[in-house]
Amino acid sequence: MSVLARTAASARLQASQFARDVVSGLTAARKTLPAKYFYDDRGSALFEAITTLPEYYPTRTELGILEARAGEIAALMPPGAALIELGSGSTTKARILLRRRAIAAYVPVDISAGFLKREAARLRHDLPWLRIVPVAADFTKPFELPPEIRARSRVGFFPGSTIGNFEPADAAEFLRHAGRLLGPGARLVVGVDLVKDTAVLNAAYDDAAGVTAAFNLNLLSRINAELGADFDLDCFRHAAFFNRAESRIEMHLVSRDAQQVHVADRTISFGRGETIHTENSYKYTIESFRALAAAAGWSPLAVWTDAQAYFSVHALRFSHA
Ligand code: SAH
Ligand code: AVI
Numbered sequence: 001m002s003v004l005a006r007t008a009a010s011a012r013l014q015a016s017q018f019a020r021d022v023v024s025g026l027t028a029a030r031k032t033l034p035a036k037y038f039y040d041d042r043g044s045a046l047f048e049a050i051t052t053l054p055e056y057y058p059t060r061t062e063l064g065i066l067e068a069r070a071g072e073i074a075a076l077m078p079p080g081a082a083l084i085e086l087g088s089g090s091t092t093k094a095r096i097l098l099r100r101r102a103i104a105a106y107v108p109v110d111i112s113a114g115f116l117k118r119e120a121a122r123l124r125h126d127l128p129w130l131r132i133v134p135v136a137a138d139f140t141k142p143f144e145l146p147p148e149i150r151a152r153s154r155v156g157f158f159p160g161s162t163i164g165n166f167e168p169a170d171a172a173e174f175l176r177h178a179g180r181l182l183g184p185g186a187r188l189v190v191g192v193d194l195v196k197d198t199a200v201l202n203a204a205y206d207d208a209a210g211v212t213a214a215f216n217l218n219l220l221s222r223i224n225a226e227l228g229a230d231f232d233l234d235c236f237r238h239a240a241f242f243n244r245a246e247s248r249i250e251m252h253l254v255s256r257d258a259q260q261v262h263v264a265d266r267t268i269s270f271g272r273g274e275t276i277h278t279e280n281s282y283k284y285t286i287e288s289f290r291a292l293a294a295a296a297g298w299s300p301l302a303v304w305t306d307a308q309a310y311f312s313v314h315a316l317r318f319s320h321a
Contacts, residue, residue, distance in 0.1 A: 019227050019264045026268045026276070033219055035165050035279040036111055036138065040222050044115040046215040048090055053211055055203040058161055061311040062191045066096045066159070069304045069313065074100040076187055076301060076315050082107060082149035084182065085157040086139045091119050093159045093191075098127055105131035105149050111138050140174070145181065154182040159191035161311070164248075164282040168292060171282070175296035179318040188298060188316045195283045196310060198242045205240035205249045205281070213238035216251055216278055229263040239275065242283075251279040286312055 018037065025032045039047070051059035066073070074097060077083075081103055085094050088108030098106060106123070110116040113136035120134040137143040145154070156178055163171050178188065205212055216238045220231040236253045243250050255270035262268075284292070289312070290300055298316035305312045 015226065022223055022227060022229075023264055023266055026263060027266065031268075031270075031274065031276040033276055033278050036140065037222065038215060038219055038279070039110075039112040039115070040218075040226075041112070041114050043215060043218050043222070044089065044112040046211060046218055049211045050207075050215060051090075053207045053209065055207045056212075057200065057204055057310055058191075058193050061306050061308075062159055062161075062313065063093060063096070065304050065306055065311065065313045066093055070096050070100060072302065072304075073097060073189060073313075073315065074102045076189075077102045077155050078153040080104045081153040081155050083155050083157050084145065084149075085109060085159075086178070087111075087158070087160065087162045088116065088119065088134075089160065091123055094157060095123070095126075097157070097189075098130060101129075103130070103155070105133065105152060107133050107135055107146060107149060109135045109137055109139055109143070111136070140170075142177075154186050156182050156186060156188035156190075158188065159313070161191050161193035161281070163190060164193055164284070165279060166282075167280070168282060172292050172296045175293055175298055179297050182318060184318060184320075186318045187301070188314075188318065190293075190314050190316065192284050192289045192312045192314060193281070194305070194309060194312055195247060195285055198244065200310075201242040201249055201283065202240065205251060206238070210238075212240065212251075216240075216253060219278060220253065223263060227264050229261060231261050231263075232259075235259055236276075246280075247283050247288075249279075249281040249283070250277060251281075252277050284312075286314075289314065 021034055050056050082105040083103045084107040086109050088110045116134050116136055120132055124132050133146040133148050166174055217233050220233055223229045224231050235256050239252045239254050252275035255274045258272045259270050260267050286303055293316055297318055297320045299319055301315040301317050303312055303314045
């Protein structure tokens with residue numbers, strides 16, 4: 001098969017997987033949609049806008065920790081290692097580590113293929129000495145590391161508290177899987193958002209400018225555009241709140257009225273006030289995250305937080321699967 005035919009076949013396969021996941025989520029007793037589908041081109045741009053909001057403390061707090069601790073973090077990396085970032089987005093955080101030149105190769109992995117390609121090009125321009133091998137993949141599915149880095153030691157980088165978007169059992173499974181992918185003795189640097197005051201958490205996911213609302217609603221625009229659905233965006237509103245019993249922010253899209261929507265040959269009925277649960281963002285303590293990591297075979301090397309203890313960055317070492 002030619003490269004073009006293979007690319008077209010893989011795009012069709014991804015589209016049908018998207019359709020299956022959307023139909024299965026919207027026909028469940030409690031309607032839900034997988035958060036990974038937020039990240040089309042527009043979703044990635046909206047997420048970048050979220051990271052600069054005054055209410056969204058995680059990005060600036062984690063950047064502060066990484067800037068302050070870059071020397072200590074770099075010291076944990078074997079010289080000439082490859083840095084593999086899971087969900088690389090804008091690569092802003094990786095740049096802090098890459099600039100120190102302990103790392104010889106960088107593998108940004110992201111599901112948002114167009115965004116990834118543009119960010120990799122920007123990085124190549126800015127750090128011309130670095131070997132950059134982007135991988136467009138869904139990291140919840142098995143994927144191969146590129147052959148270019150097979151001979152190198154591997155350091156995983158998983159910032160942003162993206163781990164919080166998994167159910168805790170799935171997060172442990174994911175960490176186990178990451179350990180197997182990176183290999184025995186591998187290091188992982190992972191950013192984890194911490195449990196805190198409810199008002200601070202709620203504001204971070206329901207900002208005054210409505211950017212998070214636009215990010216959430218964009219999922220419906222994407223389903224309309226890619227699956228020919230007829231969601232009326234004015235008939236849904238964004239809702240986000242901290243569920244302390246579950247230790248997670250929940251994001252929902254709330255149907256403003258009783259209505260019917262057509263998606264991929266299905267008619268989906270909504271009651272007034274019924275919600276589509278679109279995202280969980282789990283918040284951990286340092287101890288609860290360490291326990292989760294230990295169950296997945298990762299031992300603690302170090303942990304750093306900010307002065308308010310809003311966010312944590314853990315360095316871990318993989319010992320067994
Ligand atoms: N690491 C960056 C971006 C975090 S946002 C930071 O800390 O700022 C989460 C990123 O993970 C997005 O870029 C999104 O496209 C990507 N992502 C989400 N689910 C994914 C999946 N299942 N597979 C691969 N990438 C995913
Ligand atoms: C990518 N992820 C860690 C973000 C979070 O905080 O859970 C996604 C997000 N959702 C709403 N705002 C940001």
